[in-house]
Amino acid sequence: MHRNFRKWIFYVFLCFGVLYVKLGALSSVVALGANIICNKIPGLAPRQRAICQSRPDAIIVIGEGAQMGINECQYQFRFGRWNCSALGEKTVFGQELRVGSREAAFTYAITAAGVAHAVTAACSQGNLSNCGCDREKQGYYNQAEGWKWGGCSADVRYGIDFSRRFVDAREIKKNARRLMNLHNNEAGRKGLLGQPRVTSSPLFP
Numbered sequence: 700m701h702r703n704f705r706k707w708i709f710y711v712f713l714c715f716g717v718l719y720v721k722l723g724a725l726s727s728v729v730a731l732g733a734n735i736i737c738n739k740i741p742g743l744a745p746r747q748r749a750i751c752q753s754r755p756d757a758i759i760v761i762g763e764g765a766q767m768g769i770n771e772c773q774y775q776f777r778f779g780r781w782n783c784s785a786l787g788e789k790t791v792f793g794q795e796l797r798v799g800s801r802e803a804a805f806t807y808a809i810t811a812a813g814v815a816h817a818v819t820a821a822c823s824q825g826n827l828s829n830c831g832c833d834r835e836k837q838g839y840y841n842q843a844e845g846w847k848w849g850g851c852s853a854d855v856r857y858g859i860d861f862s863r864r865f866v867d868a869r870e871i872k873k874n875a876r877r878l879m880n881l882h883n884n885e886a887g888r889k890g891l892l893g894q895p896r897v898t899s900s901p902l903f904p
Contacts, residue, residue, distance in 0.1 A: 748867035756828055757818070761865060764817025774847035775805075807880050808887030811866045815888045819858030830857050859888045 716777040735760070737751035749759050772783040781802055805871065822830035834852060866884055 716900055722787050733825060742869055744869045747865055750865055750868070754828070757861070760821045760827055761814050761881075764814035764862075765810055765815060766813075768806075768813030772809050772866075773814065775809075804879070804883045807883035808890075809888070811862050811884035812887035814864035814866055815858040815891055817858075819853050819855050819862045819891070823853040823855060830854065830861075847903060855891055862888055 721780070731754045733755040737748050740748075740751065743751060769783060776782040783802075783806070817832075818827065821827040823832055825831070863884070867881055870880050875883060
């Protein structure tokens, strides 16, 4: 899935002329049709395609999150022998993902985290349908200072759950590599919770 994110963006924006329209605090995706778009995106698993068809606005956010992960990967390894420069290119990075390597482990983790972060941000900004602010953290009253904050707290758990449902859906085969990829995905997402006690880290052979 990871090597196809850039292709997804090109298909959505170039091949099918998606128009991203701002309407106040909301964003809408105007396209030729969700089924047409989602059926043309390469590499989607059946459950991913179903999510794409039911939430076509989310596919753009997912692509942005994946690109965010790619950018962070390139920054983290900018001085290394492998610096993610070929991420997304089938002839080079595709082999890295097929092999259980440190690079693959980090890539799965950072991409899953990027998708979760992008979905969380889009929800809190009103740019994604069927989600919004964290209802448990809306509003804050400081008795000592005498003021009340009524802002929008990011619903990180929604973003993590959405990333889990979409990104993990690619892991279909019942084997050890699937379990490793799922662990790496989850390790990346847990970093968004900001909990130092979380000890999960990417796995690799």
